[in-house]
Amino acid sequence: MFQAEARRIERLLYRIARSYLNDDQEAEDAVQDALIKAWEKRKTLRDIHQFKPWMARILSNRCKDILRKRKRWSFFPLEEDTVQVEMPETENAVMEAMNMLKPELRIVMTLHYVDGYSIQEMAEALGIPAGTVKTRMRSARKQLSKMLLVEWEAES
């Protein structure tokens, strides 16, 4: 059951970890740690239908923990981790603008615009109130508007 539920949300887990950490290797580490923690704590999950937000919360906390350590463990110049990918200017601008957002905002924008989640679906998946999702969407759109001059059409 645990394995099956986890497999179902693989994509969501990747999105969350990638949004927080912006690094595939660290995203893998974070998801592995979160899965282990979730497995250890699985008896505290009373309703399997809550697996998705429960797991998302555990992973988010793990990512924040990694960010905290990253902030304080200044081993090496981070730019050496960066892989420069050639891409058209507008795509590059979108990626750069997204990277300027806080992880929480990046997650909702990615889930909504790339994976087609509705506000309610994001709220359920991330285990946060729909109002919080809306606030984050508004905040992200506002910031992206400044950076990319996006004209948001009425939706959701």
Added chain:
Amino acid sequence: MKSNEFKEKLTSVTPEVPEHFHNRMEMTLENIVTQEAQMKDSTKQVIKKAGHFSGRTVAIALAITLMLGAVAFAAATQWHLFDHIPFLTGNDTPKNADSLMQSDLYHETINNVEITVQEAGYDGRTLFLQYGYRMLDVDIAFTDGISVEDEQLLYNHNVGWWIDNLWINGKSMDMANGSGVLKTGSDVPGEIIVVEYWRLDNEGFSLNGPVQISLPIGERQNLADYSRKNHPEMYDVDGTLKLPDKGMVTFTYDAGDIRSQVKSFKPDGETVLPEVTAKVREAAFSPLMTYITLDLKVDPDVLAAFIAENGPGEKTENSEVIFPYSAMDVFSKWINSLELVNGQGVVVFPGHYGLDGYGNEWAEFLYPYLESIPAELYLAPIEDDVADMSRAVRVK
């Protein structure tokens, strides 16, 4: 830009779930269900922290020496491994490298990839390795470092590190805390060079005399064939995977009696500061590096006062506490200001950032080899280029 266009662009730049991520998650799920008994101790460390430091270009320096009117060429360093890890061993090749390092330890061609174990060394604490994959059907040199696409090229040859452990004398070992991996290219077409440093001491391993080191860097194997659930016979009684008979590169490294060359000190006394009490747990001077570990203790009342003054933690704009404060926040400024100084307060390794990591109760500092260990050594905070010895911790 219209929102539809934004959606289109964002979709095009957002990566799909990578195959490696999927495989790692599958392996984790397999492990946590079938190896529950071993989980708490081992699985968390069944992590190959590769790829973090890719992009570093190999710097091979040639020294040109003029002697009595004649021109001579000499290699600046025989041991290229150290060119990649100046943050550990300093900018110069460690003086004792020749006596510890061994080269040309393995050579084999698999799936049109030439695998060579180029250099290996052990200083009584850390195992250093440099190996290379040369794709013989690739005619581009990765002189600007390794990209995701370059790694994918190697993956397409079905060769490369395929499971998380390495084996020493047939015994599995997880990658220990403090270990790391760097990948880079070279001016040889199709060549990817990997440098690894494994803190064997953090896993309780030490090498003595000739040892067989086995790396899973040959032909990639199906991880499902190595699951404990399906193949319990492949696991030792302690739950660790026995040495696989496929996909491995095994070579012999003679560690000699290097452990006896590590000088270890455990000084008495502690430094009591308002924010923290610090003591050197151990200062170890190996023929390649200097390792200093501190034990740290913050009085609960001091932490409580810190939180009362600064709040419960770092907050987001919405006042949500994202990072609750803990002991490490109380001494953060002090620990980050420490440098290794001699008895006169003179910095021993100017410009070398020694703090390797710290937690609520510990910190580790790493420095290059010290040829002549001063009679007195301290970790002292430096302010305005002056060591404050009143807030220093005695190392030796």
